[in-house]
Amino acid sequence: MKKIAVVGTGYVGLVTGVCLAEIGHDVTCIDVDQEKIDLLKSGKSPIYEPDIEELISKNVASGNLRFSLETQDAYEVDVIYIAVGTPQKKDGSADLQFVEEVAKRIAHRVKNDVVVVTKSTVPVGTNHFILKMIQEHLQAEVRVDIASNPEFLREGSAIYDSFNGDRIVIGVENDRAALILEEINKPFNIPIFKTDIRSAELIxxxxxxxxxxxxxxxxxxxxxxxxxxxxxxxxxxxxxxxxxxxxxxxxxxxxxxxxxxxxxxxxxxxxxxxxxxxxxxxxxxxxxNETQKSVLIKKAKERLGTFHGKKIALLGLSFKPNTDDMREAASIDISNQLVEEGANIIAFDPVAKNAAKKILHPTIQYVDCIKEAIQDADAVFILTEWKEIVHFPITNYVKLMKHPIIFDGRNCYHLEEISQHSIDYYSIGRTTSKGIDR
Ligand SMILES: NC(=O)c1ccc[n+]([C@@H]2O[C@H](COP(=O)([O-])OP(=O)(O)OC[C@H]3O[C@@H](n4cnc5c(N)ncnc54)[C@H](O)[C@@H]3O)[C@@H](O)[C@H]2O)c1
Ligand SMILES: O=c1ccn([C@@H]2O[C@H](COP(=O)(O)OP(=O)(O)O[C@H]3O[C@H](CO)[C@@H](O)[C@H](O)[C@H]3O)[C@@H](O)[C@H]2O)c(=O)[nH]1
Structure with a gap:
C-alpha cells in the first residue's frame, strides 16, 4: 500500500484517485476548486460517470480515500500524481500553466522523497520540464523522481476502463520509479508496458x-x-x-x-x-473532422430550404453518451448555426442538460423527455447516440411530429425498420429513406 496524492480532481484525477483507493492505496485527492472539494466531501461527484459515487462512498468509508484543498499535509505522501488539465492554446499547442503551477507547489510542499507521476496528457519533454521546475523551487533536501503514466480511459466508461485497460504505459528513467509504479499498479492486473519518458509521452x-x-x-x-x-x-x-x-x-x-x-x-x-x-x-x-461537423446542417438545409421560424428538436447534447461533458460537442456548432439562421430549438439530453445550459445559446429550451422535444417539431437532429434515443419507439416520431423528418448524425436506427414508416430519414453514409407513402 502506498500513500498517494492525486492533484486535480477532474475526469482523470478523480477516477484515478478512486480506483487507486479501491485497489488498497491510501489516497488524497487534491483540487484548488473549493466547490468541487465540498461536493466530494458530501459524497457527490462533480462529474457524471457510471459507478463513481458508489466507489467514492465505499472508499471514503473504508478510510482509503479523502478529499482536500491544496494544503501542506496533503503532500506528505510517497507518490504524487499530476492530473490537471492541459487545454488547447490559440496556436493549437498544449497549455501547461496548470502543470507548471502544480510543479511549483510540489516543490514548496514536499518534505520527504517522492515520485511525481504525470497522468495529464503532455507534450514530449514536459516530464523533464516538471522535474526542472521542482528542482529549481525545492525547499527541502529530498529526492524527487519522475514518471510518465499517460491515461487512456474514455469518459462514460472511465471506471470500467481503469480496471480493464489493454495496457498501463509507464515512462521512467530509473529503477526506483519503475519499481514503485509497478508495485502501485500490480493489483489492476493489466499488462504494464515500460519505456523511456519521451516515448511514453508520445504514445x-x-x-x-x-x-x-x-x-x-x-x-x-x-x-x-x-x-x-x-x-x-x-x-x-x-x-x-x-x-x-x-x-x-x-x-x-x-x-x-x-x-x-x-x-x-x-x-x-x-x-x-x-x-x-x-x-x-x-x-x-x-x-x-471540421468538415464532418457540418454535414447534417447541409443535408437539413437542402431538405428544409430555410431554418427560419422552424421548430427543431435536438436529441443528445453531450459529445458522446454516458457523460455530461460538453467539451467540443457537435451540439455546440450545430445549435449555434441553427439559432443564427432563425430556428427555434427544443433540446433533450438525459444527463447533460445543466452543463449544456451553461454554454449553448440562451434561447434554447430544454425538456426532460424525447416526446416533449419532438412534439410538433418540423425536424429532429440526433447528435448523441444515448440509449434512450436509440431505443425510442420510431412510431412516436410519426405520431408526434407534423411531418416526420429526422437528420440522424449517429445512425441510431436501422434503415429497414425506418423505411416501414412514413418518415424522411437522413443519416450518415447510408441511403436516405423517404418513408412508405412518398
Ligand atoms: N477527460 C478524459 O477523458 C481524459 C482521458 C485521458 C487523459 N486526459 C488528460 O488528463 C488531463 C486532465 O483532464 P480532465 O479531463 O480530467 O481535466 P478537468 O478539467 O476535468 O480537471 C482538471 C482539474 O484540475 C484542477 N486543477 C487545476 N489546477 C490545479 C492545481 N494547481 N492544483 C490542484 N488542482 C488543480 C481543476 O480545478 C480541475 O478540477 C488532461 O491533460 C487531459 O488531456 C483526459
Ligand atoms: O467510431 C467512433 C468512435 C468515436 N467517435 C467519436 O469520437 C469522440 C471521442 O470518443 P471516445 O474516444 O469514446 O471518448 P473520449 O472519452 O474522448 O476518449 C478518448 O480520449 C481520451 C482522452 O485522451 C482517451 O483516454 C481515450 O482512450 C480516447 O478513446 C466522440 O465524439 C465520439 O462520438 C466516433 O465518431 N466514431
Whole structure:
C-alpha cells in the first residue's frame, strides 16, 4: 500500500484517485476548486460517470480515500500524481500553466522523497520540464523522481476502463520509479508496458491521433458511400472483421468531439511542427473532422430550404453518451448555426442538460423527455447516440411530429425498420429513406 496524492480532481484525477483507493492505496485527492472539494466531501461527484459515487462512498468509508484543498499535509505522501488539465492554446499547442503551477507547489510542499507521476496528457519533454521546475523551487533536501503514466480511459466508461485497460504505459528513467509504479499498479492486473519518458509521452498523443484517424477515415468512406449508393455500416463491418483493422472506432458520424481528440490532435501537429516535421495525415484528419461537423446542417438545409421560424428538436447534447461533458460537442456548432439562421430549438439530453445550459445559446429550451422535444417539431437532429434515443419507439416520431423528418448524425436506427414508416430519414453514409407513402 502506498500513500498517494492525486492533484486535480477532474475526469482523470478523480477516477484515478478512486480506483487507486479501491485497489488498497491510501489516497488524497487534491483540487484548488473549493466547490468541487465540498461536493466530494458530501459524497457527490462533480462529474457524471457510471459507478463513481458508489466507489467514492465505499472508499471514503473504508478510510482509503479523502478529499482536500491544496494544503501542506496533503503532500506528505510517497507518490504524487499530476492530473490537471492541459487545454488547447490559440496556436493549437498544449497549455501547461496548470502543470507548471502544480510543479511549483510540489516543490514548496514536499518534505520527504517522492515520485511525481504525470497522468495529464503532455507534450514530449514536459516530464523533464516538471522535474526542472521542482528542482529549481525545492525547499527541502529530498529526492524527487519522475514518471510518465499517460491515461487512456474514455469518459462514460472511465471506471470500467481503469480496471480493464489493454495496457498501463509507464515512462521512467530509473529503477526506483519503475519499481514503485509497478508495485502501485500490480493489483489492476493489466499488462504494464515500460519505456523511456519521451516515448511514453508520445504514445498518448500517437494513440489518440490514430483513433481520430480511424474516425475521419470512416467518415470519408461514408461520404463516398452516399455518392455510390453503398452502406457505410456494412463497409465498416466488413473491414473491421479483418483483425489487422479491427472493428472499433469505425462508426461514421458527425465527427469526433470531446476534451481529448480535438485538442490532442492539434497538440501533436504542433509538436511535429516544432520538431520540423509536417504531419500530413494528421492535418487531413483534423480538416476532415471540421468538415464532418457540418454535414447534417447541409443535408437539413437542402431538405428544409430555410431554418427560419422552424421548430427543431435536438436529441443528445453531450459529445458522446454516458457523460455530461460538453467539451467540443457537435451540439455546440450545430445549435449555434441553427439559432443564427432563425430556428427555434427544443433540446433533450438525459444527463447533460445543466452543463449544456451553461454554454449553448440562451434561447434554447430544454425538456426532460424525447416526446416533449419532438412534439410538433418540423425536424429532429440526433447528435448523441444515448440509449434512450436509440431505443425510442420510431412510431412516436410519426405520431408526434407534423411531418416526420429526422437528420440522424449517429445512425441510431436501422434503415429497414425506418423505411416501414412514413418518415424522411437522413443519416450518415447510408441511403436516405423517404418513408412508405412518398
Ligand atoms: N477527460 C478524459 O477523458 C481524459 C482521458 C485521458 C487523459 N486526459 C488528460 O488528463 C488531463 C486532465 O483532464 P480532465 O479531463 O480530467 O481535466 P478537468 O478539467 O476535468 O480537471 C482538471 C482539474 O484540475 C484542477 N486543477 C487545476 N489546477 C490545479 C492545481 N494547481 N492544483 C490542484 N488542482 C488543480 C481543476 O480545478 C480541475 O478540477 C488532461 O491533460 C487531459 O488531456 C483526459
Ligand atoms: O467510431 C467512433 C468512435 C468515436 N467517435 C467519436 O469520437 C469522440 C471521442 O470518443 P471516445 O474516444 O469514446 O471518448 P473520449 O472519452 O474522448 O476518449 C478518448 O480520449 C481520451 C482522452 O485522451 C482517451 O483516454 C481515450 O482512450 C480516447 O478513446 C466522440 O465524439 C465520439 O462520438 C466516433 O465518431 N466514431
Amino acid at each position: 498518448k498523443y500517437a494513440a489518440n491521433a490514430f483513433l481520430a484517424t480511424k474516425i475521419s477515415f470512416i467518415n470519408e468512406i461514408a461520404s463516398i458511400c452516399e455518392k455510390v449508393g453503398a452502406n457505410v455500416e456494412d463497409v465498416s463491418m466488413g473491414m473491421g472483421k479483418d483483425q489487422r483493422i479491427g472493428s472499433q472506432f469505425l462508426n461514421a458520424g458527425i465527427g469526433y468531439g470531446g476534451s481529448c481528440f480535438p485538442k490532442d490532435t492539434n497538440a501533436l501537429l504542433h509538436i511535429a511542427n516544432e520538431a520540423g516535421y509536417q504531419f500530413q495525415i494528421l492535418s487531413s484528419v483534423v480538416k476532415i
